[in-house]
Amino acid sequence: MANGLYAKAKQSFLNKTQDLDSDGIRAILADAADYSVNLSTHDSLDDVAAGARVATSGNLTSPTITDGTFDTADFSWTSVSGDQSEQVILYNHDGNGAGADSQRQLIAFYDTGITGMPVTPNGGNINVTVNASGWFSL
Amino acid sequence: MNPNSANQRWSKWVWFVVPGRTMQRPFANLKENCARFGRKAFGAASQMCITQNARGYIVEVLTEGHPVHDGTYVQYMRAQWQKFFEEGFGLGTKTKLTAKLMAGSRQDGTAADQMLIVPSIRFDHGGLTDGQRTVRES
Numbered sequence: 001m002a003n004g005l006y007a008k009a010k011q012s013f014l015n016k017t018q019d020l021d022s023d024g025i026r027a028i029l030a031d032a033a034d035y036s037v038n039l040s041t042h043d044s045l046d047d048v049a050a051g052a053r054v055a056t057s058g059n060l061t062s063p064t065i066t067d068g069t070f071d072t073a074d075f076s077w078t079s080v081s082g083d084q085s086e087q088v089i090l091y092n093h094d095g096n097g098a099g100a101d102s103q104r105q106l107i108a109f110y111d112t113g114i115t116g117m118p119v120t121p122n123g124g125n126i127n128v129t130v131n132a133s134g135w136f137s138l
Numbered sequence: 139m140n141p142n143s144a145n146q147r148w149s150k151w152v153w154f155v156v157p158g159r160t161m162q163r164p165f166a167n168l169k170e171n172c173a174r175f176g177r178k179a180f181g182a183a184s185q186m187c188i189t190q191n192a193r194g195y196i197v198e199v200l201t202e203g204h205p206v207h208d209g210t211y212v213q214y215m216r217a218q219w220q221k222f223f224e225e226g227f228g229l230g231t232k233t234k235l236t237a238k239l240m241a242g243s244r245q246d247g248t249a250a251d252q253m254l255i256v257p258s259i260r261f262d263h264g265g266l267t268d269g270q271r272t273v274r275e276s
Contacts, residue, residue, distance in 0.1 A: 003259050069258075074150075088256055108259060115255035116142050116241070124249030127240045128256060129150070129200065132187050136259035 001037050003113065005136060006106045008043035013138070018105060020070050023095035024059035025107070029077055029119075029126065032086040037109050045091050045104040054082040054121060057128075059093065064134075071134030080121040087111045088128075090135060108136055141202070142252040147242030149206035151180075151215070151235065155223050156194040158230030165190055168226070172197055175222050179215065180204065206237050207244045 012018045034052035042048075055077035062073040090108040098104045111117075119126060141148045157163070163171075169188050176186050176199055184201035205211045216235045224231050241253035 003257065005259065005261070088254070110256055110259075113257040115139060116253050119142060119252050119254060122249045122252070125251045126254060127238070127251055128254045129240070130256055131258035133258035133260070135256070136261065138261045 001039075001109070001111055003108070003110045004039045005108050006042060007040050009105060009107045012105055018092055018095050018107070020092075020107075021063040021065050024093040025063060025072065026059060026091060026093045027057045027075065027077075027128065028053050028087075028089040028091065029055040029080065029085045029121075030087040030089050031083040032111065033083065035087065035089075037087070037111070039109060042106055044106060045101040047106065048089060054085045055080045055126065068138040069134040070136055072130055074127070074129050076128065077126045079123060080126050081123050082121050084118050084120045086118045088114065141241040141255075146202055147204070147206070148200065148202050148240040148253055149204055149237060149242075150240050151199045151201065151206075151237045153197040153219060153223070154194065154234040155197060155227070156232040157227035158224070158232075160228030160230065161226070163226060168195065171226060175219075179218060200240070206239050207246070212237050 009018065028048065030048060030052045031054055035048050038047075057075050057077055060072035060075055062071075064071050088110040089106065090110075092098065092105045092107060095105060096103070140146075172188055173186060176184060180199055180201040181203070183203070184199055186200075187198045189196045189198075204215075212235075215237070216233075219235065220231075220233050223233050239251050241251050243250040
């Protein structure tokens with residue numbers, strides 16, 4: 001698979017149902033053995049099995065939207081243990097009052113070109129540097 | 139590059155610089171001087187990113203092999219860079235340094251940190267990299 005935006009996320013941007021610099025955007029470290037992405041059909045967090053989620057961040061800080069580019073500050077998953085992981089998934093944790101995984105919209109998927117992947121959690125922190133060009137540009 | 143392989147230690151150093159009022163410098167001049175000084179301070183195997191904002195500059199360096207867990211070393215680097223910025227911008231220049239271990243051991247018995255660098259997705263090329271693009275003829 002390749003990096004990409006979920007089709008339903010693009011639709012939600014056009015329908016203005018996601019506000020990326022106001023909603024709580026979080027990142028998941030995921031195990032490719034337990035999650036096979038489908039960018040066309042997967043739309044919410046319940047499409048990602050709980051067992052595939054090795055670590056989940058808090059809300060990413062300093063979100064910005066500038067000239068179509070979404071960016072945040074770097075972040076860490078702390079004290080991570082679990083399976084070897086190959087994927088990073090960005091999702092909207094609380095947009096539109098979402099309170100359940102079935103309401104939390106998936107945004108972007110990364111499994112290609114990530115420096116340091118695959119990563120085998122060792123109980124320590126995993127520090128993530130967001131690209132200088134942001135998460136994605138439309 | 140695998141920053142999570144054994145015996146590597148990656149760190150991120152970020153300076154927030156508010157220039158003194160006495161000496162204004164062109165941005166290009168600043169970048170050139172910072173790159174030159176950074177190569178001396180950290181060695182060539184480092185990445186530097188400099189951004190300008192309303193108050194001053196943010197200089198970020200991602201580098202390998204420096205003992206960022208050693209407070210004495212961080213103090214030494216803080217003093218060296220403070221001197222560098224004061225010589226460039228004049229007295230009254232304010233700097234704030236944050237130095238963070240990104241990958242490697244803290245040598246305190248805790249698990250080593252690991253690092254990921256996530257790429258950016260660009261859709262101004264149709265979501266594809268240059269090598270994947272095809273020419274659409276009308």
